[in-house]
Amino acid sequence: MKLGIVGLPNVGKSTLFNSLTKAGAESANYPFCTIDPNVGVVAVPDSRLDWLAEFYHPKKTTPAVIEFVDIAGLVKGASKGEGLGNKFLANIRECDAIVHVVRCFDDENVIHVEGSTDPLRDIGIIDIELIMADVEMVERRIDKAQKAAKGDKKFLHEAEVFSALRDWLNDGNSARSFSCDEDDAALIATSELLTLKPIIYAANLDEDGFADCGSVAYYQQVEELAAKEGAQVIPVCAKLEAEIAELDEAEKKEFLDDLGIAEPGLDRLIKASYALLGLISFLTAGEDECRAWTIRRGTKAPQAAGKIHTDFERGFIRAEVVAFEDLKRCGTMAAAKEKGLVRSEGKEYVMQDGDVVLFRFNV
Numbered sequence: 001m002k003l004g005i006v007g008l009p010n011v012g013k014s015t016l017f018n019s020l021t022k023a024g025a026e027s028a029n030y031p032f033c034t035i036d037p038n039v040g041v042v043a044v045p046d047s048r049l050d051w052l053a054e055f056y057h058p059k060k061t062t063p064a065v066i067e068f069v070d071i072a073g074l075v076k077g078a079s080k081g082e083g084l085g086n087k088f089l090a091n092i093r094e095c096d097a098i099v100h101v102v103r104c105f106d107d108e109n110v111i112h113v114e115g116s117t118d119p120l121r122d123i124g125i126i127d128i129e130l131i132m133a134d135v136e137m138v139e140r141r142i143d144k145a146q147k148a149a150k151g152d153k154k155f156l157h158e159a160e161v162f163s164a165l166r167d168w169l170n171d172g173n174s175a176r177s178f179s180c181d182e183d184d185a186a187l188i189a190t191s192e193l194l195t196l197k198p199i200i201y202a203a204n205l206d207e208d209g210f211a212d213c214g215s216v217a218y219y220q221q222v223e224e225l226a227a228k229e230g231a232q233v234i235p236v237c238a239k240l241e242a243e244i245a246e247l248d249e250a251e252k253k254e255f256l257d258d259l260g261i262a263e264p265g266l267d268r269l270i271k272a273s274y275a276l277l278g279l280i281s282f283l284t285a286g287e288d289e290c291r292a293w294t295i296r297r298g299t300k301a302p303q304a305a306g307k308i309h310t311d312f313e314r315g316f317i318r319a320e321v322v323a324f325e326d327l328k329r330c331g332t333m334a335a336a337k338e339k340g341l342v343r344s345e346g347k348e349y350v351m352q353d354g355d356v357v358l359f360r361f362n363v
Contacts, residue, residue, distance in 0.1 A: 001294075002039075002067045003273050004095035005202075006088075008122050009113045011103040012204040012238035014038075017070035019241035019266055038070040044274050044292070045267045048283060048324045048354055052290040064281045064292040066274050069095055089133050093192060097276050098199045099269070100126065101238075104218035105206035119203070119218050120225060130194040131169050138166045141191055161187055169195070177229065198276050201226050201233045202269055210237035211259065232272055236265035280353035283324060284308070301349040305359040315363035319345045324354040 007013045021040025043063040053061040071091045092098065102119045103112065114121065142162045149155035161184050168178050174195035175188065189196065201222050209216040213235040226233045244252055244264050256264065281292040282304055293307050301321075306313030322333070322342045330336040351357075 001277050001279065002069055002095045003097050003099050003277075004069045004071050004092050005099045005101060006071050006092060006126065007101035008103070008125065010111055011101050011122070013101045014070055015238040015242055016101055016202065016204065016236065016266070017068060019238065019245040020068055020270070022245055040068050040070075041065050042068055042270055044270055044281070044294075045263070046281060046292050048328075049281075049290060049292045051324075051328060052283060052285040052356070056285050056287055056290055058285070058287055058290045060289040060291075062289060062291040064274070064279075064294045066270060066277075066279075068099070068273075071095075089130075089194065092130070092194055092197075095197065097273065098197050099202050099273060100199055101202045101204055102222055104203045104216060104222065105209055107206065117218065119222050123201075123222070123225065127174065127195070128172065131172065131174065134175060134193045134195050135166060135169050137191060137193060138162050138169065142166065158187060162191075174229070199229075199231050200269070200272055200276055201231060203233055203235050204238050205235055207237055207240055210235060210240060210265065211261075232276070234265060234269045234272055236269060241266045280351070282351050282353075282355045282357050284358070285356060295351060297353075299351050300347065301345055301351060301357075301359075302347050304351045304357070305361065308359065311363045312359050312361045315361040316347060317360040317362055319349060320358040320360065321345050321349070321355050323352070324356050327356050 005013050005017055017038060017040065020042050021038075043065055046063060049061065049063055069091065072088050100123065102122055103117055104119055106117050114125070142159050145155045145159040145162065149159060161180070164180075165175065165178055165188060169175065175193045176196055176198070178188070180188070203213065203219050203222045205213055205216060205219060209219065213219045219233075219235060223233050240259075241264060244255060245266075247255060252264075256262070278297050279294050280297050281294060284291050284293065293304070295304050295307060301319040302313045302316040305316050305319065320342055321344075322336050326339075326341040327333065327336050330339060330341065333342065336342050
């Protein structure tokens, strides 16, 4: 699962990416310093896994992970090939969701490609370029459906759906906000449109703004826009996050305590990104390894077992499950069993986030 980090040049994308992955993407005060997409695999923070590791003292602890792609900065005209537009759009198309970094601070020492800070204008620039690219794709889909309809009338409806979507896009709206029934939505989903991808806004503030983001006008503007779209906004300070990323755990806690912050903005961003993709984690624990396993929400027990090993799914008998909070409250698995909190679940059980599981199988 990939999330593409996008934004105008010099809004803090690469600084944020560096902090996320410590992958060392080049960061400089000029456009296009990131020409090829940088990819980093990031651990998903999970206090439940931390607790299990402290309890079991395993030989190995393995968190769930998520992939971030730092994509070259975009400028006006990208949909027509301006700047690195074609490369930018192609790289976004390969991602499952978008983290849109928006500059929400003033700094005369950091050049803004548009000459001033204006979050709504900046978001609008990228939105329009993505929408225009989608219009081209939709028009090709309409043309294909109309040609196919000459031999099979069922394609007439497809042409009608995409024609309505084209009109919606031409009015400056995203495909995400297009209203239609489930069947038509499933049809549109086959088109891999850029503005159909789920999105999170990462509002990049300076240190003062991050400490009290609710009072920052720039941040309020992004919040209001996101609320209309049904999107999330995560406040971050890329500069601060870069400093935090270099600290060990003890120093990090002390640093955050001094700032009066419970967790880094990037931890919230990673968790929100994970949830945005419809992902949850189940946990396995023991002396050899404590691990968080990634599955899609709605996955049943045998398919979850298959994430560990295909034999587990093929020979699935049952899953012995306890909710993490119940396990933590009881203190031990034995105590949880005594209280009847460890359940035996069959093939139809739908896994829940934070389930601690032992799979029984026979091959």
